[in-house]
Amino acid sequence: MTRPIRVAVLGGGSWGTTVAALAARNTPAILWARDDDVAREVNEQHTNTRYLDDRELPESLEATSDIAEAVTAADVLVMGVPSHAMRSALEDVAPHLRPWVPVISLAKGLEQGTRLRPTQVISEVLPGHPVGLMAGPNLAKEVLDGMAAAAVVAMADDRVAQSLQTLFHNRVFRVYRNDDLLGSELGGVLKNVIAIAAGMAEGLGVGDNTRAMVLTRGLAEMTRLGEAMGGQARTFAGLTGLGDLMATCMSPQSRNRRVGEGIATGKTVEQVIEEMGQVAEGVKTARTVMELGAEHDVALPICCEVDAVVNEGRTATEAYRGLQRETARAEHHGVY
Structure with a gap:
């Protein structure tokens, strides 16, 4: 008999902890948390109240604040740290990770400066390892509460993806596969910027029609840029595109939507982030997305307004006035 596959998840936040629980x-x-208190609570009380309130975690889930302990025996490594911390965490991992161990990213952002996707950073720091991601419309607290949800494991090697599916799949959490790693990863990156716009719409009380318009035209922007960069259009109609976009734009649990709502009430980005105490990837990603749009000659009017709000001090009201000035062309202009 072969021994069970051992999974190590790095990142003791809400989603990292949830994936470790799955x-x-x-x-x-085993879950690695930077904070000793978080690791101790997971081990002793089987909760992570800082991020997940009093929701119970499996008693079988181990936790540690020692990265070597977490990684050395791992057969699969899951990176649940934010995109801005990905490279430094991987550099800490490198001396302890055995060769050829698959590495899966949960991050939904871009590295500042290099504009690399998280999986590209993984490949650069840990060459020779199969690399992929797991993403979808997944709100951590709902998943832990046992509500039905689904995600995608995306990677080039379908055989490895199949073996990873079974590690996280259960009766109410379905895990699909997709070989379009680039498109799947970009969906998770781009939807965060659109979600800030959706949050501003909620905070301004602009109405359901406007919110629906922002979501659908935001999806068009995601698809335009994704295709221009080499992704498949159909990926953006799936779980890592439309699915993730809907969950992030509609749910009050969404950190990026909450940023937009806070801005609409007159708070600064810094104030909203401090109050949340968590990372909202869309804030750090907006300017980089605009750089990619310019590089690939893709118009991104919604992302442009979000970038102006989070980086240049434009108000939410001014941003929506800017969108009203956008010229309407053929609905699928530049999409197919």
Whole structure:
């Protein structure tokens, strides 16, 4: 008999902890948390109240604040740290990770300066490892509450993807596969910027029609840029595109939407982030997305207004006035 696959998840935030909990119900799993108190609470009380209130975690889930302990025996490594911390975390991992261990990213942002996607950073720091991501419309607290949800494991090697599916899949959490790694990853990056616009719409009380318009035209922007960069159009109609966009734009639990709502009430970006105490990837990503749009000659009017709000001090009201000035062309202009 072969021994069970051991999963290590790096990142003791809400989603990292949730993914570790999913894995722990199927196979041995260990969670690395930077904070000793978080690791101790997971081990002793089987909760992570800082991020997930009093929701119970599997008793079989181990936790540690020692990165070597987490990684050395891992057969699969899941990177649940934010995109801005990805490279430094991987550099800490490198001396301890065995060769050829698959590495899966949960991050939904771009590295500042290099504009690299998280999976590209992984490949650069850990060459020779199969690399992929797991993403979808997944709000951590709902998943832990046992509400039905789905995600995608995206990577080039379908055989490895199939083996990873079973590690996280259960009766109410379905895991699909997709070989369009680039498109799947870009969906998670771009939807965060659109979600800030959706949050501003909520905060301004602009109405359901406007919110629906922002979501659908935001999806068009995501698809235009994604295709220009080499992704498949159909990916953006799936779980990592439209699905993730809907969850992030519609749910009050969404950090990026909450940023937009806070801005609409007159708070600064810094004030909203401080109050949340968590990372909102769309804030750091907006300017980089605009750079990519310029590089690939893709118009991104919604992302442009969000960038002006989070980086240049434009108000939410001014941003929506700017969108009203956008010229309407053929609905699918530049999409197909």
